[in-house]
Structures are given as structure tokens and as C-alpha cells.
Amino acid sequence: MKVSTTRILYLLLTCWLLTGCSQWRYDMGVPISSNNLPAQKTPLNEVLQLLGPPLRMSASDTGFIMAWEHWDIRENSIGITLGALGADFFSADWGEMRVKGEFLLMTFDHQHLLTSATHSDWDNDGGGGQAIQPFFSFISVVDVEDLIGPMPQHDWGSLLLQADLPSALNSGSNSDTGQEGLQQRATPKAVGQQSLEMD
Amino acid sequence: MHKFTLLIALVFCASLLGACAQFESKRGVEVNWQDTVTNELVNGTSTRKDVLTLLGPPSQVIALGGETALYYLFEHSEGEGLILIVYNRMRINTRYDRAIFFFDEHDTLTEFATRLYPADES
Numbered sequence: 229m230k231v232s233t234t235r236i237l238y239l240l241l242t243c244w245l246l247t248g249c250s251q252w253r254y255d256m257g258v259p260i261s262s263n264n265l266p267a268q269k270t271p272l273n274e275v276l277q278l279l280g281p282p283l284r285m286s287a288s289d290t291g292f293i294m295a296w297e298h299w300d301i302r303e304n305s306i307g308i309t310l311g312a313l314g315a316d317f318f319s320a321d322w323g324e325m326r327v328k329g330e331f332l333l334m335t336f337d338h339q340h341l342l343t344s345a346t347h348s349d350w351d352n353d354g355g356g357g358q359a360i361q362p363f364f365s366f367i368s369v370v371d372v373e374d375l376i377g378p379m380p381q382h383d384w385g386s387l388l389l390q391a392d393l394p395s396a397l398n399s400g401s402n403s404d405t406g407q408e409g410l411q412q413r414a415t416p417k418a419v420g421q422q423s424l425e426m427d
Numbered sequence: 428m429h430k431f432t433l434l435i436a437l438v439f440c441a442s443l444l445g446a447c448a449q450f451e452s453k454r455g456v457e458v459n460w461q462d463t464v465t466n467e468l469v470n471g472t473s474t475r476k477d478v479l480t481l482l483g484p485p486s487q488v489i490a491l492g493g494e495t496a497l498y499y500l501f502e503h504s505e506g507e508g509l510i511l512i513v514y515n516r517m518r519i520n521t522r523y524d525r526a527i528f529f530f531d532e533h534d535t536l537t538e539f540a541t542r543l544y545p546a547d548e549s
Contacts, residue, residue, distance in 0.1 A: 234432050
């Protein structure tokens, strides 16, 4: 009877060490109060008083554009691996991601008066996957990198001094410079102005 | 065999103790736009030189025809994690302290706004 108990305990411990569940939560920015969007022709100073400085801004032909955003990203994954037993092979993983967000875009004319305001919010499945990798773990089944990156303002100076040719040739149309419009996080590079930077 | 059971129970208990993690990441320009500093600025009177003297170089300069905007950004992320091997949880909060200043073609301040989260006020 004692042998049986030991074996069961040993088996439970092994299973327990093989399995792991991970949850990542990213909360970026603060929720946007969209109940009372300012009316057209509202002066810029009133908008800034209400919402604070924007998170993204760009010049435009008719004035300028400002955007505020909030992201809530939830990543869940579960995996079985032999890593806990010292073996660097075989893993089976499952993962999923949920993305909630808000984006508020406003345009202003040269007189600093609001010309349009639009707000969107979403709560979507952000993707995921399953994998069985017998030898080495090459692939992560959930990819959030393009959603959680730093703001483009940090790279503003270096954007103007890019050395690699496709990007350097396109620097005049880059949406991160604050001169040529703006784009939301995770916009695919295969569309829009950034497609010119692709090799 | 009794020793085996004891050993397994010991390993099990030790792993239940788990671990925790805490980290933070700060990037961007030095936060110099506390109210005590920006109270010195007056729309229509202060100049771009005054702002640059008080706040230092900005994160971004935006040309708006004859006007200019200086944009300051400080990004602060704080993370907390619970690591129990079988269950791991990480939570990362990112907040953005920022300030924006508009100047006319004569480099005179026309409008400005700031936002600072309490944790970064000191």
C-alpha cells in the first residue's frame, strides 16, 4: 500500500512539473472618457484641458491631427515541457490573446479649432495557436511584440538618420516623424506608407 | 520507501513557495513639467527659449506650417509577477507623462498642456 502511495505521489509530482500555465496582462495608458466628445469648433485649449496632451500627433495639410489611446492586452498560455526535468526537447503549447482598446482621433484646423472627432473601441480575439515541437522550441504561439512596443516619439531623432536604404528613402513619408500622419499600433507594414520600406 | 515519500513531499512543498518578481522600466526625457515649473510660463509672453531652458530638449519637434510644437514624453512601466512554476502571472502597467507646447511664427508660446501621474511627480 505504501509503495502504491509513493508511486502515485511521484507520478503527480512529475505531471505537475511538466505542465505550466502563464498569464500576461499589459495595461497601457488610461481609459478615454468618450461620453462627451467635444463639439466641432471647440478650441484646442479646451480639448487639451479635457483630455491632456495627446499620445500621438502629426501635422496635416489642413492643420494637425491628435490621437489618444488605451490598450488592455491579455495573453494566456499553457504548455507541457520536459525542461523541468533537465531535457531541452519536446514541448507542447497552446496560447491565446485578447485585445481590448480605445482610440480617439481628432483633427484641428490652422486656427486651432476642432474640425472632427472620432472614437472607436474594440474587444477582439488577438490570435493564438497550438504547437508540438519535438526537438527545440522555435515558435512562440502568441505574439504581442508589435502591440506593446514603445511610443515612436522616443525614436524621433534616429528616424531622420536611418542608414538602411529602403527606410532612408522613405523617411519623408514615415508616419512616426510627426509630419506625415499617424498610425495605430500593430498596423501591418505591408500596407500604407510603410510598404515603401519593405525589402 | 518512506524516505522517498518524504523527499517527494519536501520537493512539492518547496516548489509551492514559488517566487515573485517586480520590475520597472523608464524611458523618455527627464520629467521637468511639474506645475511648479510650468506656472512660470505665460501664453502670449513666454518664448520657445524659455520652455527649452526650463524643460530641456524635447522628445519630438513638430513643424505645423509657420507654427511649431514641442512634445515631451516619459514612459513608465511597472510590472509585478507571481511565479509558481505551474502557474505564472505577470501584470505590466504603462503610463505616459507628457507635455505639449505650441509656438507661433515669432516663437511665442500660444498654448500648452501637461499630464503627470502621481508616481512621477517627485
